[in-house]
Amino acid sequence: MNQKPQLPPHVLIFPLPLPGPVNSMLKLAELLCLAGLHITFVVTEHIHGRLLRYANIQSRFECYPGFQLKTIPDGLPEDDPRSRGKFAVLFDSLKSKGKLIFKDMLTSGCLSHQKRKPVSFIIADGCLGFTCDAANEVGIPIVYVRTVSPCCLWVFFCLPRLIEAGEIPFNGDDLDTLIKGVPGMESFLRRRDLPSFCRSGDPHDESMRLYKTEGQENSRAYGLIVNTFEDLDGPILSHMRTVCPNIYTIGPLHAHHKNKLAEQAASLPPTSNSVWSVDRSCMTWLDSQPSKSVIYVSFGSIATLTKGQLMEFWHGLVNSGVRFLWVIRPDSVTGEDWESQVPAEVREDTRQRGYIVGWAPQEEVLAHFAVGGFLTHNGWNSTIESIHAGVPMICWPYFLDQQVNSRFVSEVWKVGLDMKDTCDRATIEKMVRDLMVVRNEEFSGRAEEMAQLARTCLNEGGSSYCNLERLVRDIESMTQ
Numbered sequence: 001m002n003q004k005p006q007l008p009p010h011v012l013i014f015p016l017p018l019p020g021p022v023n024s025m026l027k028l029a030e031l032l033c034l035a036g037l038h039i040t041f042v043v044t045e046h047i048h049g050r051l052l053r054y055a056n057i058q059s060r061f062e063c064y065p066g067f068q069l070k071t072i073p074d075g076l077p078e079d080d081p082r083s084r085g086k087f088a089v090l091f092d093s094l095k096s097k098g099k100l101i102f103k104d105m106l107t108s109g110c111l112s113h114q115k116r117k118p119v120s121f122i123i124a125d126g127c128l129g130f131t132c133d134a135a136n137e138v139g140i141p142i143v144y145v146r147t148v149s150p151c152c153l154w155v156f157f158c159l160p161r162l163i164e165a166g167e168i169p170f171n172g173d174d175l176d177t178l179i180k181g182v183p184g185m186e187s188f189l190r191r192r193d194l195p196s197f198c199r200s201g202d203p204h205d206e207s208m209r210l211y212k213t214e215g216q217e218n219s220r221a222y223g224l225i226v227n228t229f230e231d232l233d234g235p236i237l238s239h240m241r242t243v244c245p246n247i248y249t250i251g252p253l254h255a256h257h258k259n260k261l262a263e264q265a266a267s268l269p270p271t272s273n274s275v276w277s278v279d280r281s282c283m284t285w286l287d288s289q290p291s292k293s294v295i296y297v298s299f300g301s302i303a304t305l306t307k308g309q310l311m312e313f314w315h316g317l318v319n320s321g322v323r324f325l326w327v328i329r330p331d332s333v334t335g336e337d338w339e340s341q342v343p344a345e346v347r348e349d350t351r352q353r354g355y356i357v358g359w360a361p362q363e364e365v366l367a368h369f370a371v372g373g374f375l376t377h378n379g380w381n382s383t384i385e386s387i388h389a390g391v392p393m394i395c396w397p398y399f400l401d402q403q404v405n406s407r408f409v410s411e412v413w414k415v416g417l418d419m420k421d422t423c424d425r426a427t428i429e430k431m432v433r434d435l436m437v438v439r440n441e442e443f444s445g446r447a448e449e450m451a452q453l454a455r456t457c458l459n460e461g462g463s464s465y466c467n468l469e470r471l472v473r474d475i476e477s478m479t480q
């Protein structure tokens with residue numbers, strides 16, 4: 001008698017509809033495809049358009065017959081500037097419009113066919129709490145994933161107790177006051193290191209409401225996937241495990257992904273999950289620079305600068321005398337016509353020692369021999385990519401987890417300098433010189449130690465390697 005071949009588990013992945021989280025979740029999707037699972041990757045129509053335009057997503061996943069991309073509306077008008085920090089609006093809209101459509105996706109059979117089981121497991125961003133409601137209603141196991149840092153997640157978990165103790169919100173005064181209500185951080189976490197929404201002075205602040213609720217959400221799922229490794233975040237993870245016992249640390253995700261591709265399928269096409277068009281000309285420029293002589297400057301995919309801040313960075317970088325590669329996205333600067341404000345002599349100095357692109361191949365840039373430092377906004381992806389590459393940082397956090405991350409970079413991991421809440425050319429010049437010249441040995445040595453730990457956890461038997469295997473085993477055993 002002919003036995004029907006067993007179909008693999010079918011995992012639905014639903015990332016937060018923002019460029020950074022989509023980028024890292026595509027990497028997780030590919031890791032699970034390589035492990036033989038079937039994947040449905042759900043994105044909003046808005047993100048879908050950008051993936052088709054910039055990331056060539058169709059041909060990129062062509063080699064995985066088990067991968068399919070599906071869209072869901074986010075309920076906002078087409079011309080709404082979704083990536084401008086008003087996350088609460090986006091989440092609320094997605095929640096009110098998306099929940100029914102999402103549940104219908106799970107139950108209508110539209111995601112399965114003869115060669116694909118119905119969805120048997122869900123991995124969703126922990127901010128999308130309605131996915132857990134829907135999963136529970138239809139009886140499908142769900143694991144949450146969080147793309148922000150564990151140190152900030154732990155702060156989110158503690159928001160209710162900080163509010164109860166009257167430690168937050170505050171109105172932007174006495175920013176050096178220590179915060180006592182986050183276990184494990186009592187000796188170094190200051191008001192200024194908390195997510196910026198804590199400074200609003202408003203107990204009904206939208207972001208506070210959102211992150212307080214979703215911090216409590218995370219323990220509802222069967223487990224939590226985070227992009228870190230045990231040797232980096234062990235102490236914080238022990239605290240988090242008191243609330244969420246089942247945590248899968250599988251990071252640094254970008255490097256884990258790269259290793260597995262190299263291990264399993266050397267012939268796969270080069271990957272790009274970018275949602276901007278990448279300017280690779282900076283790699284040729286880097287090739288002609290001396291070893292560790294360049295500071296890379298980038299503030300991720302969301303942060304914006306005022307024209308005044310742009311000019312302070314510009315002067316600070318030029319005055320430092322250090323070479324720089326700077327990412328200025330087409331939408332980086334608020335207001336128009338900033339280019340005409342850059343004085344001719346600064347432009348001339350930039351041409352001699354600097355290079356500017358709209359979007360860089362960041363992982364490759366950080367791994368390049370010419371790069372010796374990173375002036376960053378400390379988005380979690382940038383931070384962990386820098387740690388893995390052994391590149392020390394200067395931190396200029398913008399919002400969300402970035403304030404906490406920058407404190408960890410300077411005070412806990414000691415791989416850089418934190419310049420949060422300042423933006424003047426003299427400070428920038430001094431910090432660039434300190435990181436790249438005066439204290440370079442100290443920072444580079446420490447960064448290299450951390451990088452070794454990051455690489456070891458991805459080797460066979462390492463913590464992140466084993467945790468990814470455990471995740472796949474758990475998916476398989478829960479979906480039989």
Ligand code: UDX
Nearest residue numbers: 020148300301302327359360362363379380381382400
């Ligand atoms: C957002 C939030 O801002 C951040 O705080 C949170 O931790 C994750 O989600 P984003 O601002 O985009 O992320 O920053 P980050 O997390 O650093 O992600 C940026 C990604 O874009 C990185 O993977 C980086 O490699 C990539 N990038 C950035 C490029 O490939 N090229 C560039 O020129 C700039």
